Amino acid sequence: MESLKDYFSQQKLYINDKLIQYVYEYTDPGRLQDAMLYSIEAGGKRLRPILLMSTAEAFGAEEKRTLAAACALEMIHTYSLIHDDLPSMDNDDLRRGKPTSHIMFDEATATLAGDALLTLSFQVISEDPNLEDGEKVYLLRELASASGARGMVAGQMHDMQSEDRHIPLHELETIHKNKTGKLIRFAILAGAYLGQASEESMDQMKVMGDALGLIFQIQDDILDVTGDADVLGKPTGSDENNLKSTYPKLLGLDGAIQQKANYVDSAQNALRSAGVDGTLLSELIHYLSSRDR
Amino acid sequence: MESLKDYFSQQKLYINDKLIQYVYEYTDPGRLQDAMLYSIEAGGKRLRPILLMSTAEAFGAEEKRTLAAACALEMIHTYSLIHDDLPSMDNDDLRRGKPTSHIMFDEATATLAGDALLTLSFQVISEDPNLEDGEKVYLLRELASASGARGMVAGQMHDMQSEDRHIPLHELETIHKNKTGKLIRFAILAGAYLGQASEESMDQMKVMGDALGLIFQIQDDILDVTGDADVLGKPTGSDENNLKSTYPKLLGLDGAIQQKANYVDSAQNALRSAGVDGTLLSELIHYLSSRDR
Numbered sequence: 001m002e003s004l005k006d007y008f009s010q011q012k013l014y015i016n017d018k019l020i021q022y023v024y025e026y027t028d029p030g031r032l033q034d035a036m037l038y039s040i041e042a043g044g045k046r047l048r049p050i051l052l053m054s055t056a057e058a059f060g061a062e063e064k065r066t067l068a069a070a071c072a073l074e075m076i077h078t079y080s081l082i083h084d085d086l087p088s089m090d091n092d093d094l095r096r097g098k099p100t101s102h103i104m105f106d107e108a109t110a111t112l113a114g115d116a117l118l119t120l121s122f123q124v125i126s127e128d129p130n131l132e133d134g135e136k137v138y139l140l141r142e143l144a145s146a147s148g149a150r151g152m153v154a155g156q157m158h159d160m161q162s163e164d165r166h167i168p169l170h171e172l173e174t175i176h177k178n179k180t181g182k183l184i185r186f187a188i189l190a191g192a193y194l195g196q197a198s199e200e201s202m203d204q205m206k207v208m209g210d211a212l213g214l215i216f217q218i219q220d221d222i223l224d225v226t227g228d229a230d231v232l233g234k235p236t237g238s239d240e241n242n243l244k245s246t247y248p249k250l251l252g253l254d255g256a257i258q259q260k261a262n263y264v265d266s267a268q269n270a271l272r273s274a275g276v277d278g279t280l281l282s283e284l285i286h287y288l289s290s291r292d293r
Numbered sequence: 294m295e296s297l298k299d300y301f302s303q304q305k306l307y308i309n310d311k312l313i314q315y316v317y318e319y320t321d322p323g324r325l326q327d328a329m330l331y332s333i334e335a336g337g338k339r340l341r342p343i344l345l346m347s348t349a350e351a352f353g354a355e356e357k358r359t360l361a362a363a364c365a366l367e368m369i370h371t372y373s374l375i376h377d378d379l380p381s382m383d384n385d386d387l388r389r390g391k392p393t394s395h396i397m398f399d400e401a402t403a404t405l406a407g408d409a410l411l412t413l414s415f416q417v418i419s420e421d422p423n424l425e426d427g428e429k430v431y432l433l434r435e436l437a438s439a440s441g442a443r444g445m446v447a448g449q450m451h452d453m454q455s456e457d458r459h460i461p462l463h464e465l466e467t468i469h470k471n472k473t474g475k476l477i478r479f480a481i482l483a484g485a486y487l488g489q490a491s492e493e494s495m496d497q498m499k500v501m502g503d504a505l506g507l508i509f510q511i512q513d514d515i516l517d518v519t520g521d522a523d524v525l526g527k528p529t530g531s532d533e534n535n536l537k538s539t540y541p542k543l544l545g546l547d548g549a550i551q552q553k554a555n556y557v558d559s560a561q562n563a564l565r566s567a568g569v570d571g572t573l574l575s576e577l578i579h580y581l582s583s584r585d586r
Contacts, residue, residue, distance in 0.1 A: 025444040032450045036442065062537045083408060088400030107381030111404065112450050115376060116442040118408065123437035126430055133426040137419050140433055144416035149329065149409040150322040157325045158404050 011053060012046045019071050022124055027116070030254050035105045035113035036120075039078050042098055048073045051187035051212070051284065052212045055205070058279035059195020067191045068128035069139050071205075072121035077183060080118035082110050084156060096233060121228075139190055146182040155179025167245045175215065181213030188212065201274040208270035208281075210261040215289045216261040221246040223292070232293050264289050265268060297576050300461055304346060312364050315417050320409070328398045328406035329413075332371050342367045344480035344505070344577065348498070351572035352488020361421035362432050362483045364477045365414035369440045370476060372410035375403050377449060389526060405558075411440075432483055435585035441477040448472025460538045466507065474506030481505065494567040501574075504556040508582045511553040514539040516585070518546055525586050557582050 003162045020041050027033040049070035056066040085092040085100040086107060093103050101110035125131070125139050145151060147157055155178030162175065188209035223232060223237045225248050247256035267285045271277040312333050320326040342363035349359040355511070378385040378393040386396050394403035396580060418432050438444060448471030455468065481502035485495055517532045518526060518541050532539045540549035560578045564570040 008478075028447070030450070032442055032447060079408075082405055082427065086401075086404065087370045088404060102381075108379075108453055109450070110354050111379065111381060114408075115372075115411065119437050119441035119446065120412055122433060123441060125432035126437060130457055133430045136433075137426045137429050140417035140429075144412050144419060148412035148416055149325055152323070153412065154325060154408045157323070157402070160401055161324065190500060226526050 002141060004280070004287055007280065008045075008050060011050045014195045015046045015049045015053075015070060015074065016041075016043075018067050019074060022071055022075075022120065026120055029041060030107065031109060032112060032116060035101055036110045036117055038104060039082050039101050039113060039117070040075075040098060044077075044096070046074060047288075048077055048183055048187045051184065052191045054280050054284060055188050055191025055276075056194045057191075058276040058281050059192055059197045059201070061191070061195035062130075065130045065135075066191065066194055067133065068124045069143070072139075072143060072186060073183060073190070075117045075121040075124075076143065076152070077101055079114040079121075080147075080152055080156070081115070082114040086110060087106040089156075089160070108120050124243065135194070138193060142189060142193075146186040151178055152180075153181040155182070161248075162245070164243050166243060168259075169250050172245045172247070172250065176214060176217040177210065180217055181210060184216060185209035186285055197274065201276075204270040204274035208267045208274070210269035211270065212288065215263045215267065215285065218256055218263070219291060220288055221248055222256055222260070224242055224248075224255070227292065297573070297580055299485055300573065301338075304343045307452060308339045308342045308346075308367065309334075309336075311360050313518060315368075315413065315561050319413055319416060319449065322563075324398065324402060325405060325409060328402045329410055331369075331397060332375050332406060332410070332455060335389060337370075337389070339367060340368055340509075340581075341476055341480045344477065345443030347573050348481050348484025348569075349487045351574050352490045352494075352568040354483055354484070354488035356489055358428075359409055359484065361417045361424065362436070362487065363480075363567060365418050365432075365436060366476060366480060366483070368410045368414040369416075369445070370576075371435065372407040372414075372431045373440075373445055373449070375407040375410070379403060382449075382453070388447070410540060428487070433566045435482060435486075435502055436478055439479040444471055444475040445473075448475070455538070459536060459538050462543050465538045465540070465543065469507060469510040470503065473510055474503060477506040477509060489569065494569075497563040497567035501560045501567070503559035504563065505578060505581065508553055508556045509577065511540045511549055512582055512584060515546070515553070517541075520585065553582055554581055 001087060020037065023033065023036050023040055043223060052070045052073060053063065053066050058062070073209065082101045086091050092100050094100060101113060102283070110244055121143065122140055125136055125143070128136065147153065155175055158175045159179055162171065183207065188205050192205040195206065221239065224236050224246065225235060227236050229236045239289065247259060252260055268277065268282060271281055313330065316333055318331050320329060345363045347367060350356070371452065374388065375394045377383050378388060379395055385393050387393060394406060407573065412546065414436065415433055418429055418436070440446065448468055451468045452472055455464065455548065481498050485498040490498065514532065517529050517539065520529050522529045524552050537581065540552060544552055557578060561570065561575060564574055
């Protein structure tokens with residue numbers, strides 16, 4: 001696993017550099033740029049772009065052809081965090097120990113920085129010199145679909161509407177599939193597409209992407225029960241104290257762990273069928289399902 | 294002018310239908326869809342899509358090839374109104390006599406409906422069956438550029454930062470060029486592009502688009518001084534009562550009228566040079582510069 005951690009750290013630095021470079025390239029100095037940079041530089045695991053680039057690598061794509069899509073994806077993720085943190089949404093003052101955008105700047109600036117990052121994500125793909133027009137259209141279409149009114153935004157809306165009530169497992173899965181799953185699925189699909197995977201492999205990678213999104217979410221819920229607050233960098237047990245539905249609450253802790261194992265099997269099987277099971281992606285599935293933060 | 298009004302009314306109905314159709318096609322029933330439809334159906338002049346379609350017609354484009362770009366443009370305009378009306382931005386409770394989105398729904402829903410409309414604008418272009426990939430990429434790139442961190446969002450940010458201070462004319466023009474001008478310019482450019490205008494004509498239409506944006510804004514400022522509140526559907530004299538810079542304040546009313554006339558000349562000259570001066574576009578320039586609402 002040490003090599004995977006090294007790979008993660010290295011890719012993270014690489015993606016951070018490129019993200020910051022994009023913001024400077026497409027914005028002018030001032031408060032809006034400051035706010036965009038602040039949230040981009042606030043860090044995070046860069047999981048989504050790393051997944052995209054690893055998948056592309058597994059299918060043999062040139063790295064430079066993946067950067068625009070990888071960074072666009074992270075911009076969408078970043079804008080969604082800025083807007084989700086707003087007082088009218090989750091009302092969070094801190095993220096990863098740092099003041100959220102509307103605390104550091106103000107609500108109006110945070111709203112606009114989010115809008116600008118969302119718009120920029122489409123701009124960097126449409127202007128990328130390393131992609132053909134047909135590839136740009138595919139990526140733009142899939143990214144818009146994954147992040148819009150039947151994707152991430154739908155998930156956030158649904159999540160807010162179910163905050164104070166118990167919901168059944170199938171509804172919980174629908175929320176996660178939209179809110180976090182569709183961007184993770186996009187990472188996998190876009191990577192396979194850029195690596196010119198066959199149609200059959202693309203179908204398998206869709207299964208893998210969906211499973212990976214749920215693995216990620218179940219582990220999130222499990223860590224809220226069993227995790228170490230110091231390692232996680234956020235308090236645990238928060239789900240227990242509200243009505244929010246989680247996998248451990250709906251299935252019990254053992255049931256949630258079993259459910260996760262089922263999705264891990266399904267994801268590994270899909271990798272095998274797509275002919276990329278000997279790659280870093282296998283390790284990534286294992287890493288995401290057993291992560292402690 | 295009667296025929297122009299008929300044309301406007303007819304195009305407006307046509308665009309309204311298509312916009313609503315897009316929202317139904319790309320969203321699912323529920324609160325998010327309700328909020329998106331509410332703002333889309335709240336109306337407005339549909340000036341931007343009408344400009345795009347008129348320009349395309351002047352250059353001989355098929356109407357069906359213009360609809361996605363025209364509606365995408367109006368979605369961007371609509372999302373910007375929803376976010377601008379939020380309490381942290383302009384804090385408006387009413388728009389065109391109806392409750393704004395965050396009053397009708399709530400702030401979180403309004404924020405998400407705006408995000409979803411912004412995302413949808415890129416989606417409808419990328420999925421349009423009547424456009425080639427190269428055309429989609431051109432439209433997506435120009436739309437993102439016009440509406441992002443060096444376009445509309447920059448203008449809104451700059452406008453907020455200059456609300457309580459006097460600014461010189463050149464700064465006022467920069468704000469308007471970004472905040473309203475770039476989307477109007479996009480309407481003109483996208484229309485000419487879809488009509489396969491020559492490179493020389495495209496350059497002329499850029500001049501025309503920039504002039505038209507300023508004509509629109511100067512007339513807005515003039516109407517705030519000389520307009521009839523009943524016809525406008527909003528109170529007049531509001532600019533006088535705050536520090537906000539306007540053309541009449543900086544140039545005097547006569548100076549503002551003269552400045553507008555200069556831009557009208559420049560726009561009409563550009564139309565002539567582009568070879569489309571005998572079209573509806575000439576009438577549109579006249580209409581926009583002398584509108585009473």
